[in-house]
Amino acid sequence: MKKVVMYTLSTCPWCMRAKKFFREHDIPFEYTDYDKADDNTKKAIREDCLAHKSEMSFPFVKIDDDVVVGYNPDKYAKLLGL
Amino acid sequence: MKQEDNWIFALKTDDLGNGEKKPLLLENNKVLVLRIDGDFFAMSNKCPHMECPLSKGTLEQYVIKCPCHDWRFDVREGKFLDAEEIRVPIYETKVMEESVFVNLNMEGAGK
Amino acid sequence: MDNEKRKGQLRTMFSKVVDPLGYKFSPDEELVDFLLEQEVNIEKEKGSPFCPCQGLTGEREHDMKLVCPCIPFHREHYDAMRRCWCGLYVHKDVKDPDSLPQISLKEFLEAKK
Ligand code: SF4
Ligand code: FES
Numbered sequence: 001m002k003k004v005v006m007y008t009l010s011t012c013p014w015c016m017r018a019k020k021f022f023r024e025h026d027i028p029f030e031y032t033d034y035d036k037a038d039d040n041t042k043k044a045i046r047e048d049c050l051a052h053k054s055e056m057s058f059p060f061v062k063i064d065d066d067v068v069v070g071y072n073p074d075k076y077a078k079l080l081g082l
Numbered sequence: 083m084k085q086e087d088n089w090i091f092a093l094k095t096d097d098l099g100n101g102e103k104k105p106l107l108l109e110n111n112k113v114l115v116l117r118i119d120g121d122f123f124a125m126s127n128k129c130p131h132m133e134c135p136l137s138k139g140t141l142e143q144y145v146i147k148c149p150c151h152d153w154r155f156d157v158r159e160g161k162f163l164d165a166e167e168i169r170v171p172i173y174e175t176k177v178m179e180e181s182v183f184v185n186l187n188m189e190g191a192g193k
Numbered sequence: 194m195d196n197e198k199r200k201g202q203l204r205t206m207f208s209k210v211v212d213p214l215g216y217k218f219s220p221d222e223e224l225v226d227f228l229l230e231q232e233v234n235i236e237k238e239k240g241s242p243f244c245p246c247q248g249l250t251g252e253r254e255h256d257m258k259l260v261c262p263c264i265p266f267h268r269e270h271y272d273a274m275r276r277c278w279c280g281l282y283v284h285k286d287v288k289d290p291d292s293l294p295q296i297s298l299k300e301f302l303e304a305k306k
Contacts, residue, residue, distance in 0.1 A: 069298075133206065152257045162265065
């Protein structure tokens with residue numbers, strides 16, 4: 001099973017839809033709400049986004065080594081082989 | 083339709099030094115009068131973003147920066163530097179006998 | 194001030210800002226209401242209605258470009274999507290906002306090349 005890790009905001013509707021997508025497909029995932037995180041976590045998230053040449057636009061979804069920025073169910077499905 | 087001119091006394095030329103600005107209430111319009119390189123300019127004092135008073139912002143040459151979220155406008159045409167379609171309404175000015183007048187009926191001027 | 198009232202005020206002010214840029218509020222009323230509610234809460238907490246879908250860094254120059262509507266600072270990218278990142282605003286001719294996907298900045302820049 002591929003590992004799914006997500007950076008999200010507690011205020012972002014597309015983050016909620018992304019979470020819902022993985023839940024509905026019974027795919028376990030970890031997530032961190034950037035706006036609720038402590039300063040060190042925030043910094044780490046920011047660096048991770050920058051390392052992937054991305055602005056901090058959420059949701060930021062990592063599926064193993066692949067990154068999808070934004071709510072894009074087709075891409076999630078493809079990367080997961082659904 | 084071209085409206086009638088409506089020249090209103092704003093202030094004395096001595097009231098403003100170069101690079102200075104002053105908010106005024108002219109016939110219920112919040113107007114910001116500025117003096118740059120000897121010329122007088124007048125514009126609405128309300129930022130088109132969220133209506134913050136531009137009079138509290140910073141002026142650098144012809145560019146005024148809103149104190150609230152740093153949107154920058156050219157005081158000559160009122161254009162927002164990052165999207166010219168957005169403008170602060172501007173008013174025509176003229177100086178007569180050491181007095182500055184503002185034409186409140188300029189096209190594009192709003193309340 | 195209660196949230197409903199402030200939401201109405203933001204709606205009035207922001208529609209005047211986005212209109213000359215070719216945008217309107219999304220026809221997805223539920224989404225619009227949800228996002229405005231978030232912005233009102235963010236404004237209460239942080240002083241400005243920052244974007245509910247993009248991260249702040251604490252640096253003024255960066256964060257001020259994420260006060261809603263942030264369209265002027267992301268114009269080309271949003272024009273390509275025909276919506277803003279959150280989807281609060283869409284191009285005026287958009288009737289079915291659900292058909293507009295989010296395209297990351299990176300993908301947008303690559304497609305442009
Ligand atoms: S992405 Fe949309 S909702 Fe978010 S700040 Fe920009 S214009 Fe506003
Ligand atoms: S109110 Fe002027 S920049 Fe926001």
